[in-house]
Amino acid sequence: MxxxxxxxxxxxxxxxxxxxxxxxxxxxxxxxxxxxxxxxxxxxxxxxxxxxxxxxxxxxxxxxxxxxxxxxxxxxxxxxxxxxxxxxxxxxxxxxxxxxxxxxxxxxxxxxxxxxxxxxxxxxxxxxxxxxxxxxxxxxxxxxxxxxxxxxxxxxxxxxxxxxxxxxxxxxxxxxxxxxxxxxxxxxxxxxADGRSESPGESLSRVRMREVGAPVPVLQQELRDGEGFVARVDFWWAEHRLVGEFDGRLKYRADGPRDRRSVEERVWAEKRREDRIRSHGVRVIRWTWQDALDPDAMRRVLGAAGLLRLGPGRRAR
Structure with missing residues (x-):
């Protein structure tokens, strides 16, 4: 053996x-x-x-x-x-x-x-x-x-x-x-398959995007401005100036990631992060496990963001 x-x-x-x-x-x-x-x-x-x-x-x-x-x-x-x-x-x-x-x-x-x-x-x-x-x-x-x-x-x-x-x-x-x-x-x-997906929820989200014909996003994109690093986001559609975030809620749990900050501190840090992203004219959409598990729900989330107008197979730049 x-x-x-x-x-x-x-x-x-x-x-x-x-x-x-x-x-x-x-x-x-x-x-x-x-x-x-x-x-x-x-x-x-x-x-x-x-x-x-x-x-x-x-x-x-x-x-x-x-x-x-x-x-x-x-x-x-x-x-x-x-x-x-x-x-x-x-x-x-x-x-x-x-x-x-x-x-x-x-x-x-x-x-x-x-x-x-x-x-x-x-x-x-x-x-x-x-x-x-x-x-x-x-x-x-x-x-x-x-x-x-x-x-x-x-x-x-x-x-x-x-x-x-x-x-x-x-x-x-x-x-x-x-x-x-x-x-x-x-x-x-x-x-x-793509090893840049950092959680099962992100992987499932990619499959749903494929199923509903959404343009292919860039994974784990770093966003920067004149002050430097802003955020690393789950999904990025440059031509839409759109960020997609899978919200698995683990990061908000007290027994979640190895983060010694309180749940309140983590929620506040996430809000400040998202506010900074939006301040540069970037839209942010979020979805949950419940959405990712339901193709129709995922279609509604992506469609509301205007991602289904380009047709299948388009790749974000």
Whole structure:
């Protein structure tokens, strides 16, 4: 097995073998689950109920992968399970079953809690978070072939911008699949992916712009005036003198970014930033997750700003 960056994984899960090694009562696992102190991740594998309750869906799936890794023989986690291990964001719910690659000769037979996807040959896994997964390029290509376009772009953008995805390597993986199902869409995903998108919401917004025929914006544009730097904005349409900002609200949360300023200070700083942008005759439009998830809502936001009059394919300058 080859390895790659071996990032720190989730805390160890509780199993009978672990308790025996500690000299503790194995029956305490089932008792703890009955009493609500433990959560059963899969048969014979538990975690503290408080940890499960506090985890988001991505981390819960990661715990399922970790639990399955100790129960399956030589697993190679793939698709959405590999995405959870790599830390790739997805749009939509995370699956309850973990996904692994199995030899084509197995017929893709699945088992409770496990979905097997066939391949010939089974790829050599790499280690990420100490778990055997498909490498980053293959994971992105697998998602691009099987997930909806928007979800695949969100994952690909993140892999490019945050994890150093090698696009040439991803294209080589895709080329090896010939004309298999999903390849055409995957080519479009790789061609559209852009690591400058700094959040899943920005990536989804780009997809919506493509769908409704808005002109292509410049991403992460720096705006300057005679006094110097003004702002770096999410989206910029120069000929419209228009700034677009995806408002995910994370930056306003007290437990959001690593920003020691109070929520009030951050809101005030954002207002001053936007006022300075507008003072130079630049318009600013904002939209939220609710807008980005709804193509019709996004069309209304962009249409109200006059962006749908130029037709599809126009690129901002």
């Amino acid at each position: 080859t390895s790659t960056r071996d990032r720190t994984g989730p805390a160890p899960l509780l199993t009978p073998a672990l308790l025996r090694a500690r000299g503790e009562d194995v029956d305490g696992l089932a008792r703890g689950a009955r009493q609500g102190a433990l959560h059963r991740v899969r048969r014979g594998v538990y975690c503290p109920a408080s940890s499960w309750d506090a985890a988001d869906e991505a981390h819960r799936h990661l715990l399922r992968v970790q639990a399955a890794a100790g129960a399956l023989q030589d697993p190679v986690f793939s698709h959405r399970s590999a995405a959870a291990v790599w830390g790739l964001p997805l749009i939509g719910p995370w699956p309850r079953d973990v996904e692994v690659v199995a030899p084509s000769s197995s017929g893709g037979r699945s088992a409770p809690g496990v979905r097997r996807r066939t391949a010939a040959p089974v790829p050599t896994p790499v280690l990420s978070r100490g778990l055997p997964v498909t490498d980053l390029s293959r994971t992105v290509v697998d998602l691009a072939c099987t997930e909806p376009f928007a979800a695949a772009v969100v994952a690909a953008d993140h892999a490019l911008g945050r994890l150093g995805l090698d696009l040439d390597a991803a294209r080589a993986v895709l080329a090896s699949r010939g004309s298999a199902r999903g390849v055409r869409r995957a080519r479009e995903v790789l061609a559209f």
